Amino acid sequence: MATVNVVRVERNTHPGIYPILLGLKITFMNMIRTLFMGQSATIQFPEQKRVSSGRYRGIHLLTAREDGTPKCVACYMCATACPAECIYIEAGERPEKSIEKYPTRFEIDLLRCVYCGFCVDACPEEAIMMSRENDLVGTTRAELIIDRDRLMERGKLAEYGPGYRPTDHDVRRPVRIAALERLKKEHGIVPGMPHR
């Protein structure tokens, strides 16, 4: 264990006017730094926007296949992992053997969402990711429950840039079907919408 070095804090103060003059000097130095030296700590919002990193956790997006349909296979993993219970999914069937399911409804309640990114972590298909969009305005609650079409909109992504997303891009789908089958057989788990 490290030795405990205890230091007693020094309580003396300077009498007289000196500390006040020193304080004034600091205030003026900061004024000069801000006005003339370009070291302003603030930005001219909203004309100027803050630059956020590529890991920013903003509003979600559903990624698309080449034919424009969602990559999502309605496995309910994001809805299960969500700590805020804000994702609602209904599944439909697709004819392709390697895909099987797709979401007929995919809704995220952005008023409940806590933007933790757990849905992205839980997704086995990199079908859901987050953008850097963060200015969210609505006049009714219903407006802020966004549906599949809004989640598939690409314009916003171009405007704000991509945010938190998995970095690997090698999805081989047949693995998932086999894994789900084994999961059912060996552990009796059939993923579905979580019961709340």
Next chain:
Amino acid sequence: MASVLETPQAPAASTSPTVRILREKLGDQVLRVDEWRGDLAVTVSRKAWVEAARTLSFHPELDYKLFLDLCGVDWLDRDGHDDRFEVALHVYSVSHKHHVRLKVPIPESDATLDTIVGVYKGANWFERETWDLYGIVFNGHPNLSRLLTHDSFVGHPMRKDYETPKRHLLKEAKQWLLKVPEGSEHMIVNIGPSHPAMHGAFRVQALMDGETIQDAEAEIGYMHRNFEKMAEERTYWQVIPYTDRLNYCSAFMNGHGYALAVEKLLGVPAPPRAEAIRVILSEFSRIMDHFICIGANVVDLGAITPFFVVFRAREAIYDLIEACCGARLTVSYVRIGGLAQDVPDDFEARARTAIASVRDVTSQMEKLLTRNPIFANRFKDVGVMSAEDALSWGWVGPCLRGSGVAYDVRKDHPYSGYEQYDFDVPVGTVGDCYDRYLVRVEEIHQSVRIIEQALAKLPKGPVITDDKKVALPPKSEVYSNIEALMNHFKLVYEGILPPAGEVYGYTEGANGELGFYIVSDGGKFPYRLKVRPPCFAIYAAFSEMIKGGLLADAVAIIGGLNVIAGELDR
């Protein structure tokens, strides 16, 4: 690496002096002794409860003076528990550097327990909270009324049979917290719940004699959302975003403390790189928290410049945190067993920029405040708290150290590799507002020292444990490997399954010892998760501290206690 499947709670013939002395004093009233994961838990009968607490506190060989936590547990009809309720007390001995948990079973038919307010002053609010949430009546308590929930709330929400979706319509605010003496011409002043000098929504009612406060009473709970009940319906993983909202001025440290507590329960440590990054970000969070505390405190006194000066450094730190995890405030960066992802490549350069900025603004802030007589005169000898009282109230962190007790979890019980770093523990001599301020400033300097040492020897390697039962497999494997994908599905679906048992994990938060008392029944949800919020105990002493002082002094005191509503009300 210890296995998750280790058998818990092997009954131990303890050689600890605590157990020996309690056995000598109480005889067969000591029902059970458990030692697990380094925690000592002693169960006593209800008759011996106060005597046991008294022995722990006053016996010279034990000296458990620091009150930490008191909470209830509801076992409903679980096997192995004849009595429905249980009350757990956590206390700490600063001289012997030892924690102990004292438990007492309480039957449902007669859910009462004698109060220990006479032994530990801090027990007052914790007992009120336990009554509020569990309905356990504390005999002899001076003011057993609702604390966190509203006064017209019906039922006790933390009981297992309380239906979570139940709603109550609560309209009337409690008008009088104090009893006004008949025919008195003194004036009652409400400070808060919405007042610029209150740092969040909480209320103090003061009985004024001119400028002097005769009597005062505090009311909290305006931001109560029952984090603990929510945690009982979430997997261990899903609790992490909720911890960010406890002390939101240093959000990362809550997650750090929670993850360490769960890792202690599991017996799965995080890899060294993750621990070093956790230390760096925790220390940055501590710096931010101290900045906001000092800045907001002097704003209350009328000095607005230092508040804006320190914001320059806070921006640099927030930028760093955002680059690591994608959010400035609600970080959700830790995972059980490590971190969500590795830091970005330019982490060190960014951290060094942030350090330079911290150095710059700290020096400016010190010049503006520390030796300035106008500022010091408002702080010196105001809100004096003696070391003995501070321990009894359960004060921790900078406030306790300001009173002269050198207890710092990072030094006394190093976690996350704090033993590798060289740093000092500043303590005050008087225990007034000025000492608390000076301790915080010195801690900023010490945090910078720790960060620089940690950056210099940041280890390479993974940032999350490879234990398949705890951490999600890497995405590349999830996409291509059937075993990994199955494990991924299973872990998301079933969550982490820890062994049954209970642990108290504690870390040094920005406000002091932040504890998580986790009771696990082996299921995917925590059976009971109690947060030991540092500022709850600190604020409990506030209305006692301001009695007899000036109203203007009360404003100076509250800022220096750094009460954060998110942590206070949970």
